[in-house]
Each structure stands twice: as structure tokens, then as C-alpha cells.
Amino acid sequence: MRAFLILVGLCGLVGFVDAATVAAADRPNVILIMTDDQGYGDLGATGNPLIRTPNIDAMAKRSAQMERFYVSPVCAPTRACLMTGRYNYRTRAIDTYIGRAMMETDEVTIAEMLGAAGYATGIFGKWHLGDNYPIRAMDQGFQESFVIRGGGIGQPSDPPGGEGKYTDPILFHNGQEAPQTGYCTDLYFDAAMNWIETQHDSRTPFFAYIPTNAPHGPFDDVPETEYAQYKKVDLGNDQFPQETGHRLPKKANQDKRARIFAMxxxxxxxxxxxxxxxxxxxITDNTVVIFMVDNGPNGMRYVAGMRGMKSRVHEGGVRSPFYVHWPARLKAGQSSDRIAAHIDVLPTLLDACEVPVPEGVQLDGRSVLPLLEGKADDWPDRTIYIQAHRGDVPVRFHNFVAINQDWTLLNDSGFGREKLPRPPKFELYDMTADPLQMHNVVAEQADVAKQMRQAYETWFDDVSSTREDNYAPPRIYLGTPHENPVVLTRQDWRRTSRDSGWQPDSRGYWELFVATAGRYDVTVTYKPRAYKETLSLKMGGKTLTADVAADSTEHTFRDVELTAGDARLTLDLVRVGKREAVRGPWQVSVSKQAETTK
Structure with missing residues (x-):
């Protein structure tokens, strides 16, 4: 039934293109570039005196831009908003790991919308909204998919042999492992450019999404030439402009900064x-090229006098540059000071490509193309809401910011906690008089704060009621022709206890949907231990056990009978003789056996 509903939804989506009035060949191409953990201040164009970004700086000068453009404080929520034009709390993607960064399959993505309108669609880099069918990028409208798994290289989702490898990584090309030679960012752009040339040769308009995982950590594998250059430079915090705004701390990890700048x-x-x-x-003139970042910088560094960094909800944690290069239609240097956000990218691109919103799809964002063109004389005010923190369920007032043209209300309670650590400590800033958020006026402007609090609560109730089980995780499918075997990792499992997650001895389980009953082989990989253990598999009311030898790394349960329907898979390793010494596996491969005829 689930697969049938997905098919019906996609068939309905294809129908909407009949309303398009412009031939596909006349529409612009689209390239969307988004870096990972870069931050607003990591460009020469935004005032950084030491970083070398001449090409993006030149693009900025040739582009139209939104001066106050907002993203989520962490990556997967921004990506969900970007792909759907909807607040991520509507999409089930509410966090960055352990099963909370998977986007609901019935969300209609920009790739699905443009693809149905005749565009070729490709992704080259980091998806971070689900690694398995039916929630991979290739299941959500991207016809060409060249991606990493999980939230970044160097995480538990790395394929064996590709752990932490930014150079010569193992990527996934249309769902298949593809070992590569070269540095990951170069590989994404190479693949994108080759694909773009192919679409150009076939006279097909294209949408190329290039979300790099740089400069996200780890930082031990960086471009050597650029790193060597930055190592010669004093990158201390006192070398950056601090005449106005929030001052940086006295000390900085200059080697880490050199590595980030190199990336x-x-x-x-x-x-x-x-x-x-x-x-x-x-094709430059009629190609829309967007450059943006996904959240604040991965460390306390220059953000043009603003306060904050990745995971925080002050300006420095949620501001992004937003440059739109489209010579055929947008004037170089055109800018707007109206607020805009990640939820506006999809409707803006649909507007630029003259593709209507599919019937039944409700967007939270609005097209800012009139602002980029300088044609919006009377632009109505609105409030943009951004919130993100750890946990299975969002908590009212926890690590949120509400932004309108004149005011910002926030509670900077910290991303890492699942619950509010204290009663909300509201901060209110007059963004006209105090754009760097130096003076909290919540006491002096109590009426404004109250009104914005009430509006936030209405928003929170609305996005939280999008579905009956709004924050339940999407399920990973087993036994489909789209993915077999299915590799399960700690990226998308649900943790067993609050102290579990990615730690070596963490425990967890996967919420699955068995699409086809039958016999399956379940191969479990785990970190070696110098003692014997008992491995147990629990699924669908069935428990299987096996003895595993000391220093072993893998065991396969063969001929496991699975019935169709929802299921939960739990795998535990218990040290022989010490029942309290329990740990989870590293990765699991579930393969449906081929049907045999008698």
C-alpha cells in the first residue's frame, strides 16, 4: 500500500506540467551551490580580510543578492527546508543524526517539481536526508545522484574502506558504491560539469544541486596546496575586523582554521x-547560479561582527550569504534588505523557471524573485521561524528564533540538549537600530515580545500538527527491487538510551517496512573485541542468537524469515560472562534472497 501511494503521488505530480506555457528550451538552467559549515563571514565578499575566495567574490559582484538571508543553525533541517519550500518540522527531518534526519517520502522536492516540468535533475555531494529507499535523493526526484552517505565523510555511515577519506573517497553513484580518485569537492564539481555538458548537448534544461561536505570536519584530510599557504598566515582572532559588534575570544586554533580556510x-x-x-x-547568461551556506561556521570565528556560530540562533548562527547570478534577467549589484530564508529558494526557482506549484502542495516560503529584480515596491512583512535542537520531538521555545523585518525574538537555549535546560530566557532585538544584536530590549519592549511569542506558539502548533504522527521517523524499506541489499548504519537508527548514539558501544534499532515477505540474509559488522560475545537479532517477535569469536568483525544470519509489514530490527552483542557488557553493531546489510521456483 505504501509503495502504491507513492506511485499515485508521483503520477499526479507529472500531470501538473500541462499548465506550463513556456517551452523547456527557453527556461533557465539552475545550479544551486551550498557549502557545509562555512558561515557568513568566510568570504572576502563579506569582509573577511584573510580568506582567499576570489571567484565567489567576483560572482557576488555580478549577482543580485538578499542581504538578510536565513538558514537553520544545523545542516539537515536547512536541507529539508531547501528541498521542499516548507519548514523542516513538517517534513520529519528535525535533527542531524540517529534517525532524525530522514525526510518524509510524501514531501515533494524541487527536483521532483522541475523534473516533471522537463528538467534534468542531478545532485553532487551531500544529501543528508536519508540513505535508504525510499528516502534517498535518487528516490526524491534526482535522476543523477553522486553523493556521500549520512551527514558527512568521517561518520558511522562511511562505507568500509572509505572511512574518513576526503581524498579518494568511496561515493555512491545512483545507489551503487563508486570508489573515486581525487579530493571530494573536486569530484563533485567534475561530475556536475560533465553531467551539465551532457544535458547541454541534448538541449535539456537542467537543475544541478552541488551541496559540498566541505568545510565540515574532520579536518585531517584537506587540500595540501591551500593548507600550506594558510599555514604561513597569522589567523589569530585579532587579525579580523572587530571595531564594531561582538568581539572574538582572544585565542583561536589557527591550525584548524587554516585547514577550514583551505577547504x-x-x-x-x-x-x-x-x-x-x-x-x-x-550558457552563462541563462543559467541561474545560487551560492549559499547551510548554517553558521563550525567554530567561533569571524561573522562580520555578529554573535553566534553553528547550532546557535543568534545572527551568526543562522545568516547566510545569498548570491543569485543570472545575467539574462538580474542586474549585477541589485540587492534587497527584506528578510528571506531557505524556505524561499524552492518557490523562487519555480518562479524563475515558470513552473507552477503542484496542486495540493502547500509551501511556507515565497518567491523573492521580484526582490532580486528590484520590482517589489510594496513587499508585505512576515515572520520567519527557525528552530533546531537534539531530541525525538521539538520542544516549545527551545533554541528558536522568530525574525521579522524590524525585530528578532529568540531563546538561545542550546542545540545539544533535548529538553529546555531552564525556563525560556527570551531576547528581543531591534534589527533596525541594532542589527548586530548588541542590546537585548525584551524588558523595554514587552508588548512586542509578547506578540511575537504568541505568533511563535501559533506557528509551533501549526507545523507540529502537519501529520497525525508528525515526528515519527520515516521507515526504511526492505525487499524492494530499488535497493537490495539494504545497508543500515548508525546514521538512521534510533538509539536505545539517552547515552547512546554514535559512541563505540552505543545501542539502537532500525524502524523498517518489509515490502515483500521471504527469506533474508542479515550480515552484521562490528568493531573487533578481544573476547567472545553472543550476537542476538530481534525482529518481528523473533529472536536469533549466534556465538561470535574474539577479534571477529562480521557474522551473517542466513535464511531469516520475514513477514511483510512494519518491523523493528535490534542487534546486540553481549560479552560472554558479563551480561551488562552490551553493545550495538556498526553496520548491517539486509539482503532478500532471490525467489526459487520448484
């Missing part, structure tokens, strides 16, 4: 190569 300069070089390719193909 960003490598992205910049690839942006330069991309524009050279567009120029060579003679």
Missing part, C-alpha cells in the same frame, strides 16, 4: 572552474 578556497577554485565551463558552453 573553502578549494570550493572557491571549483566555483571558478564551473563558470569557465558555463562560459565555454555559452
Amino acid at each position: 573553502i578556497s578549494n570550493v572557491d577554485a571549483n566555483v571558478g572552474r564551473l563558470f569557465e565551463k558555463l562560459d565555454a558552453l555559452k
Whole structure:
């Protein structure tokens, strides 16, 4: 039934393109570039005096831009908003790991909308909204998929042999493991440019999404040439402008900063190569190229005098540059000071491509194309809401910010906690008189704060009631022709206890849907231990056990009979003779056996 409903939804989506009035060949191409953990201040164009980003800086000068553009404080929520034009709390993607970064399959993505309108669609980099069918990028409208797994390289979702490898990584091309030679960011842009040339040769308009995982950590594998250059530079906090706004702490990890800047300069070089390719193909004028970041910087560093960093809800944690390069329609230097956010990207691109919103799809964002064109004389005010924190269920007032044109109300309670650590400590800032948020006026402007609090509560109730079980995780499917075997990792499991997650001895379980009853082989991989253990498999009321030898790393349960329907898979390793010494597996591969005829 689930697969049938998905099929029906996609068939309905295809029907909406009949309303399109412009031939596909006349529509612009679209390239959306989003870096990971870069931050607002990591560009020369935003005032950073030490970072070298000449290509993005030049793009900024040639582009129209939104001066106050907002994203979530962490990555997966931003990606869900970006793909759907809806608040991520509507999509089930509410966190970044352990089963809370999977997006609901009935959400209609920008790739599905543009694909149904005749666009070729491709993703090159980091998806981070689910690694298994039916929630992979290739299941959500991307016809070409060249991606990492999970939330980044160097995480428990890395394929064996590719652990932590930014250079020569193992990527996934249309669902299949694909070992690569080269640095990951270069590989994404190479693949995107080759694909773009193919679409150009076939005269097909394209949507290329290039979300890099740089400059996200780990930082031990970075572009060496750029790193060597930054190692020669004093990158201390006192070298950055601090005449106005919030001052940086006295000490900084300069080696880590050099590595991060090296990764960003490598992205910049690839942006330069991309524009050279567009120029060579003679398609620059009618190609929309967007550059943005997914959240604040991964560390306390220069953010143009603002306060905050990744995971925080002050300006420095939720502001992004937003440059839109489209010479055929947008004037270089055109800018707007109206607020905008990640939820506005989808409707803006649909507007630019003259593709209508599918019937029945409700968006939270609005097109800012009139602002980018300088044609919006009377732009109504609105409030944008951003919230993110750990946990299975969002908590009212926890780590949120409400933003309108004049005021910002927030409670900076911290991303890492699942519950409010204290009663809300509201902060209110007059963004006209105090854009760097230096003076909290919540006491002086109690009426404004009260009104914004009430509006936030209405929003919170609305997004939380999108579905009956709004924050339940999507299920991973077993036994479909779309993915077999299915590799389950700690990225998408649900933890057994609050102290579990990605730690070596963490325990968890996977919420699954068995699409086809039958016999399955379940291969469990785990970190070796110098003692014997008992491995137990629990699923669908069935428990299987096996003895595993000391220093072993893998065991396969063969011929496991599974019935169709929802199921929960739990795997535990128990040290022989010490019942309290229990740990979970590292990864699991579930393969449906081929049917045999008698």
C-alpha cells in the first residue's frame, strides 16, 4: 500500500506540467551551490580580510543578492527546508543524526517539481536526508545522484574502506558504491560539469544541486596546496575586523582554521572552474547560479561582527550569504534588505523557471524573485521561524528564533540538549537600530515580545500538527527491487538510551517496512573485541542468537524469515560472562534472497 501511494503521488505530480506555457528550451538552467559549515563571514565578499575566495567574490559582484538571508543553525533541517519550500518540522527531518534526519517520502522536492516540468535533475555531494529507499535523493526526484552517505565523510555511515577519506573517497553513484580518485569537492564539481555538458548537448534544461561536505570536519584530510599557504598566515582572532559588534575570544586554533580556510578556497577554485565551463558552453547568461551556506561556521570565528556560530540562533548562527547570478534577467549589484530564508529558494526557482506549484502542495516560503529584480515596491512583512535542537520531538521555545523585518525574538537555549535546560530566557532585538544584536530590549519592549511569542506558539502548533504522527521517523524499506541489499548504519537508527548514539558501544534499532515477505540474509559488522560475545537479532517477535569469536568483525544470519509489514530490527552483542557488557553493531546489510521456483 505504501509503495502504491507513492506511485499515485508521483503520477499526479507529472500531470501538473500541462499548465506550463513556456517551452523547456527557453527556461533557465539552475545550479544551486551550498557549502557545509562555512558561515557568513568566510568570504572576502563579506569582509573577511584573510580568506582567499576570489571567484565567489567576483560572482557576488555580478549577482543580485538578499542581504538578510536565513538558514537553520544545523545542516539537515536547512536541507529539508531547501528541498521542499516548507519548514523542516513538517517534513520529519528535525535533527542531524540517529534517525532524525530522514525526510518524509510524501514531501515533494524541487527536483521532483522541475523534473516533471522537463528538467534534468542531478545532485553532487551531500544529501543528508536519508540513505535508504525510499528516502534517498535518487528516490526524491534526482535522476543523477553522486553523493556521500549520512551527514558527512568521517561518520558511522562511511562505507568500509572509505572511512574518513576526503581524498579518494568511496561515493555512491545512483545507489551503487563508486570508489573515486581525487579530493571530494573536486569530484563533485567534475561530475556536475560533465553531467551539465551532457544535458547541454541534448538541449535539456537542467537543475544541478552541488551541496559540498566541505568545510565540515574532520579536518585531517584537506587540500595540501591551500593548507600550506594558510599555514604561513597569522589567523589569530585579532587579525579580523572587530571595531564594531561582538568581539572574538582572544585565542583561536589557527591550525584548524587554516585547514577550514583551505577547504573553502578549494570550493572557491571549483566555483571558478564551473563558470569557465558555463562560459565555454555559452550558457552563462541563462543559467541561474545560487551560492549559499547551510548554517553558521563550525567554530567561533569571524561573522562580520555578529554573535553566534553553528547550532546557535543568534545572527551568526543562522545568516547566510545569498548570491543569485543570472545575467539574462538580474542586474549585477541589485540587492534587497527584506528578510528571506531557505524556505524561499524552492518557490523562487519555480518562479524563475515558470513552473507552477503542484496542486495540493502547500509551501511556507515565497518567491523573492521580484526582490532580486528590484520590482517589489510594496513587499508585505512576515515572520520567519527557525528552530533546531537534539531530541525525538521539538520542544516549545527551545533554541528558536522568530525574525521579522524590524525585530528578532529568540531563546538561545542550546542545540545539544533535548529538553529546555531552564525556563525560556527570551531576547528581543531591534534589527533596525541594532542589527548586530548588541542590546537585548525584551524588558523595554514587552508588548512586542509578547506578540511575537504568541505568533511563535501559533506557528509551533501549526507545523507540529502537519501529520497525525508528525515526528515519527520515516521507515526504511526492505525487499524492494530499488535497493537490495539494504545497508543500515548508525546514521538512521534510533538509539536505545539517552547515552547512546554514535559512541563505540552505543545501542539502537532500525524502524523498517518489509515490502515483500521471504527469506533474508542479515550480515552484521562490528568493531573487533578481544573476547567472545553472543550476537542476538530481534525482529518481528523473533529472536536469533549466534556465538561470535574474539577479534571477529562480521557474522551473517542466513535464511531469516520475514513477514511483510512494519518491523523493528535490534542487534546486540553481549560479552560472554558479563551480561551488562552490551553493545550495538556498526553496520548491517539486509539482503532478500532471490525467489526459487520448484
